[in-house]
Amino acid sequence: MRDEQEEILTMQMDSPEDVLGEADTLKDQLKRMARQNKLAVISAVVILLFVLGAIFAPVLTPYEFDQQDVINRLAPPSAEHLLGTDELGRDVLTRLLYGSRISLLVGVVPTVISMLAGAVLGICAGYIGGKTDVIIMRLADIMLAFPSMLLAMVIMYTLGDGLINIFLALALVSWASVARIVRAETLKLKESVFVEAAKSLGVSRLKIMCRHIFPNCLPSMIVLFTLNIPSAILSESSLSFLGIGIKYPQASWGLMVNLGRQFLYTKPWLSLAPSIAIMLVVLAFNFLGDGLRDVLDPHLKDQ
Amino acid sequence: MLLNIGKRVLQALVVLIGVALLIFIMLRIVPGNAIITMMGEHANPEAIERMTAELGLDKPFYVQFYTYITGALRGDFGTSYSLHVSVSSLIAQAFPNTVCLALAAAVVAWLIGIVCGIIAAIKENSLLDRLFMGFSLFGVSMPVFMVAMVLQYLFAYKLGWFGISGVSDWRGFVLPAIALGWNSAGSIARLTRSTLVEVLQEDYIDTARAKGRRRMGVILFHALRNSMLPVITMMAVQLSSLLSGAVICETIFSINGIGRLAVDAISGRDIPLLQGTILLSTALVILGNLVADCLYSVLDPRVRKGD
Numbered sequence: 001m002r003d004e005q006e007e008i009l010t011m012q013m014d015s016p017e018d019v020l021g022e023a024d025t026l027k028d029q030l031k032r033m034a035r036q037n038k039l040a041v042i043s044a045v046v047i048l049l050f051v052l053g054a055i056f057a058p059v060l061t062p063y064e065f066d067q068q069d070v071i072n073r074l075a076p077p078s079a080e081h082l083l084g085t086d087e088l089g090r091d092v093l094t095r096l097l098y099g100s101r102i103s104l105l106v107g108v109v110p111t112v113i114s115m116l117a118g119a120v121l122g123i124c125a126g127y128i129g130g131k132t133d134v135i136i137m138r139l140a141d142i143m144l145a146f147p148s149m150l151l152a153m154v155i156m157y158t159l160g161d162g163l164i165n166i167f168l169a170l171a172l173v174s175w176a177s178v179a180r181i182v183r184a185e186t187l188k189l190k191e192s193v194f195v196e197a198a199k200s201l202g203v204s205r206l207k208i209m210c211r212h213i214f215p216n217c218l219p220s221m222i223v224l225f226t227l228n229i230p231s232a233i234l235s236e237s238s239l240s241f242l243g244i245g246i247k248y249p250q251a252s253w254g255l256m257v258n259l260g261r262q263f264l265y266t267k268p269w270l271s272l273a274p275s276i277a278i279m280l281v282v283l284a285f286n287f288l289g290d291g292l293r294d295v296l297d298p299h300l301k302d303q
Numbered sequence: 304m305l306l307n308i309g310k311r312v313l314q315a316l317v318v319l320i321g322v323a324l325l326i327f328i329m330l331r332i333v334p335g336n337a338i339i340t341m342m343g344e345h346a347n348p349e350a351i352e353r354m355t356a357e358l359g360l361d362k363p364f365y366v367q368f369y370t371y372i373t374g375a376l377r378g379d380f381g382t383s384y385s386l387h388v389s390v391s392s393l394i395a396q397a398f399p400n401t402v403c404l405a406l407a408a409a410v411v412a413w414l415i416g417i418v419c420g421i422i423a424a425i426k427e428n429s430l431l432d433r434l435f436m437g438f439s440l441f442g443v444s445m446p447v448f449m450v451a452m453v454l455q456y457l458f459a460y461k462l463g464w465f466g467i468s469g470v471s472d473w474r475g476f477v478l479p480a481i482a483l484g485w486n487s488a489g490s491i492a493r494l495t496r497s498t499l500v501e502v503l504q505e506d507y508i509d510t511a512r513a514k515g516r517r518r519m520g521v522i523l524f525h526a527l528r529n530s531m532l533p534v535i536t537m538m539a540v541q542l543s544s545l546l547s548g549a550v551i552c553e554t555i556f557s558i559n560g561i562g563r564l565a566v567d568a569i570s571g572r573d574i575p576l577l578q579g580t581i582l583l584s585t586a587l588v589i590l591g592n593l594v595a596d597c598l599y600s601v602l603d604p605r606v607r608k609g610d
């Protein structure tokens with residue numbers, strides 16, 4: 001009780017700046033980030049470039065992604081083939097561009113699925129509590145106990161190869177951590193004055209969860225979203241690297257690294273080029289996520 | 304506190320059973336009968352039936368699960384479909400390698416991570432701090448296979464300092480351990496920095512300084528000790544990603560470890576082997592988290608006295 005009072009007091013003490021801070025719209029906050037954090041802006045531009053590259057791949061390159069030219073196989077970088085050609089004489093740059101389609105999709109789609117599932121389950125667990133909470137959180141504990149790579153491997157084994165199955169596997173691997181964070185957030189919001197007010201006005205439970213809790217979880221979710229994309233991209237590339245996941249002849253960065261590995265000592269660029277592409281995209285998302293976290297949700301910093 | 308630890312052990316057991324059940328279910332809903340994969344499309348029906356009965360696959364699901372769990376508790380994980388030897392003997396061969404690799408990687412991660420984190424925290428907002436933190440984000444963003452292959456190319460192939468693959472002696476572990484610890488080092492550095500920066504603003508740091516202790520002494524004995532708690536918890540979380548990364552590292556450096564067994568099991572459609580390796584790795588993670596939880600409550604006087 002005493003603590004609560006103290007909290008209310010400190011809240012009031014802080015309120016002038018706090019209220020101003022709260023009144024910031026998302027747009028203002030993003031503008032603030034853009035001013036303070038140049039690295040985040042550069043990262044956003046890099047991501048945009050990769051997205052554009054993925055969309056306009058057919059326009060940007062004169063080659064097809066599976067166009068073979070056996071006479072020119074394993075050619076070193078040259079004016080015609082900026083990054084050389086692979087073991088079947090396919091243009092490496094072209095395959096990189098097409099591969100970015102898969103990597104970006106694999107970054108975004110499973111993350112969206114796992115964010116939605118994690119948010120719904122996290123809010124239910126936190127707000128409804130009781131048995132629902134116990135069941136959902138124990139399930140999350142079980143999922144989180146697995147080393148993610150191994151879990152993804154088992155799921156891929158069960159479902160079989162293919163892009164859709166990778167989406168599912170990566171979403172299944174990552175929903176639990178989202179649920180945990182959203183639940184913690186919900187527990188905090190549940191005690192807040194506006195939820196109390198809504199409750200006393202007789203607003204239904206479902207409506208409170210959708211209208212009051214969910215929107216207030218959004219800032220942390222945006223941050224989580226940006227930070228989960230790179231880990232999804234890394235997971236897919238690792239799976240494809242092991243030969244579980246995207247199958248030949250589709251171009252995926254992880255698969256390109258895997259195929260290039262046999263020529264590591266003689267033609268290192270074959271595996272280095274896609275590796276660097278993965279690193280750049282992941283790095284850009286990490287920098288952007290870091291910047292977003294600083295403005296949107298400083299509390300998440302230690303998680 | 305004992306009660307608390309007892310509760311955590313119980314929770315860990317529940318999670319472990321859940322994990323076993325989940326793996327069991329996932330591997331048994333695989334489309335296509337495992338037996339047919341094993342014996343070929345054209346095996347005669349009688350042989351298939353005999354094999355099914357021999358492996359106990361004709362019994363109801365819960366009986367199979369019960370048999371598996373009681374066997375696993377005795378250290379019997381069944382017989383590998385592809386290699387025709389007991390899974391436990393395969394795991395016993397591979398396990399020490401994975402443990403050595405993970406431990407070595409943890410040492411690398413701790414050393415690099417904590418030293419960089421301390422330096423960055425002491426020189427907060429300096430050029431060095433930004434450099435280290437930018438670099439650590441680089442570390443986190445590099446795929447394990449990239450680090451591994453670059454190390455292999457430079458130090459094994461170009462310079463010839465280490466063997467390219469295999470682990471005949473300790474030198475074989477150097478490159479894989481660095482490759483595996485690289486990611487974790489980045490996150491540990493960032494965490495060490497952020498907690499240390501926070502702790503350095505506490506009053507007791509000023510008190511210690513006012514009593515005339517040297518700055519370095521205060522940082523090492525007062526601040527670092529108090530900022531290590533989150534880092535210890537983090538290490539338990541990292542164990543899970545170390546085991547994930549070990550799959551890649553063991554494949555690249557041809558180390559006969561748990562991760563590589565799992566990859567082989569998948570390509571050989573070898574359910575008992577896959578089941579055993581995953582169950583064991585996950586049990587290891589659960590154990591790691593349990594130890595971290597207990598350490599946490601032993602090390603943090605607030606938690607120790609609170610319960």
